[in-house]
Amino acid sequence: MSGSVAAKKNKIRSCTLPSGEVVLMDKACPNRSTTQAYQKPTKKKVPSAGQRRWHQKATQANAKQSKAIRPRTSPKAAPSVQHQTALSLPLNRLLASIKAPTGWFVQSFKIPRGDVITAGPKRLIRPNALKTGVTLARFTNTFEHFKKDAFSVAIDQFHEIRFDDKNELIESEFIAHDRFKVFNVHYKKSRLRQKTVRYLVQYYVDEKNNDLYVMEFKAPSQHWQRLTQVRQRLFQSINI
Numbered sequence: 001m002s003g004s005v006a007a008k009k010n011k012i013r014s015c016t017l018p019s020g021e022v023v024l025m026d027k028a029c030p031n032r033s034t035t036q037a038y039q040k041p042t043k044k045k046v047p048s049a050g051q052r053r054w055h056q057k058a059t060q061a062n063a064k065q066s067k068a069i070r071p072r073t074s075p076k077a078a079p080s081v082q083h084q085t086a087l088s089l090p091l092n093r094l095l096a097s098i099k100a101p102t103g104w105f106v107q108s109f110k111i112p113r114g115d116v117i118t119a120g121p122k123r124l125i126r127p128n129a130l131k132t133g134v135t136l137a138r139f140t141n142t143f144e145h146f147k148k149d150a151f152s153v154a155i156d157q158f159h160e161i162r163f164d165d166k167n168e169l170i171e172s173e174f175i176a177h178d179r180f181k182v183f184n185v186h187y188k189k190s191r192l193r194q195k196t197v198r199y200l201v202q203y204y205v206d207e208k209n210n211d212l213y214v215m216e217f218k219a220p221s222q223h224w225q226r227l228t229q230v231r232q233r234l235f236q237s238i239n240i
Contacts, residue, residue, distance in 0.1 A: 083141040087209045089240065091115050094136060094213075097239030101230055104133065113145040114138050119234065132219045132227070134234045139212040150212040151181065154203040157214065161185055161201065180213075180240065181205040188221060196221040200231065204240050213240055 014036040015029035029035040091108060100106050100119040108117050109127045118124055120133025127135060142150045161167055162185070170186040184202040191197070198221050204213040215238060217231045 083143065084209055085140070087206070088140040088211050089138065089213065091117070091138060093239055094138065097237055098134070098136070099233055099237035100134075111137065114140070130218065132223065134215065134217045134231075136238065137214040137216075139214075142210045142212055149207070150205045150210045151207055153212050154183075154205050154214070158183075158185060158201075158203070161187060161199075164189075166190060175202075177204070179206070181207060198224045200235075202235065215240075 013029055016034040016036065017030065018033065095106065095108060095117055098106055098117060098119050101121075104119050104121055105123045106117065106119045107124055107127075108115060111127065115138045116127045117136040117138075118127050118130050118133060119135075120130050122131070124130060139145065139150070139153065142148055142153045146153050148156070158172075162169060167187045167189050170188065172185045173183065175182040175184065182202065182204050184200060186198075186200050188196050188198045197218055199216060199218045201214065201216045204215070206212070215235065217234065219227050219231075
């Protein structure tokens with residue numbers, strides 16, 4: 001077959017049969033049928049950005065209505081706080097002011113978002129291993145580390161104690177202070193098959209510089225009364 005014949009395209013015809021059925025053929029239409037020229041179907045127009053079909057218009061209208069009904073809320077911007085490191089209480093000053101009984105170990109540890117000092121009759125590997133004694137946690141610049149002011153962080157910690165089912169609150173009070181907002185909570189915790197432990201947690205809030213100092217004394221309930229003088233001395237001697 002020559003190249004010219006191979007390249008020749010077959011002609012498409014539209015044939016209307018005696019039965020009324022319309023068929024397309026690439027050869028002559030059958031006898032007793034009507035032959036018509038084949039026309040390619042026209043492409044459907046895609047609506048432009050300004051033209052929408054009825055269902056698209058309805059969707060667009062609903063979207064506009066939803067946007068109109070939805071209240072506008074703007075994210076709260078974090079307050080601008082100028083924290084002054086010089087106004088924070090130095091860790092070595094706090095360490096030096098802890099008047100622990102003879103034979104007690106005074107140690108300092110780095111904890112997430114702060115520092116902690118411990119004082120107890122046993123040397124510790126980690127601060128949360130303390131069974132009897134005092135801890136003093138220091139959280140400076142709470143806006144940077146907690147994204148909250150110091151008083152809010154103190155309230156969050158207080159609520160963790162208050163809403164723990166294992167804790168029994170005894171009392172809570174505010175204490176007058178020249179520089180800090182001070183409040184505390186007395187409570188005890190009962191543990192399964194273990195001795196009940198009593199706690200006194202006192203919060204010192206520096207609202208101007210957003211620093212928080214949390215002092216906690218803990219001891220088994222049966223030793224609490226015996227350690228009254230030790231507890232009072234520790235809280236009175238701390239240089240806050």
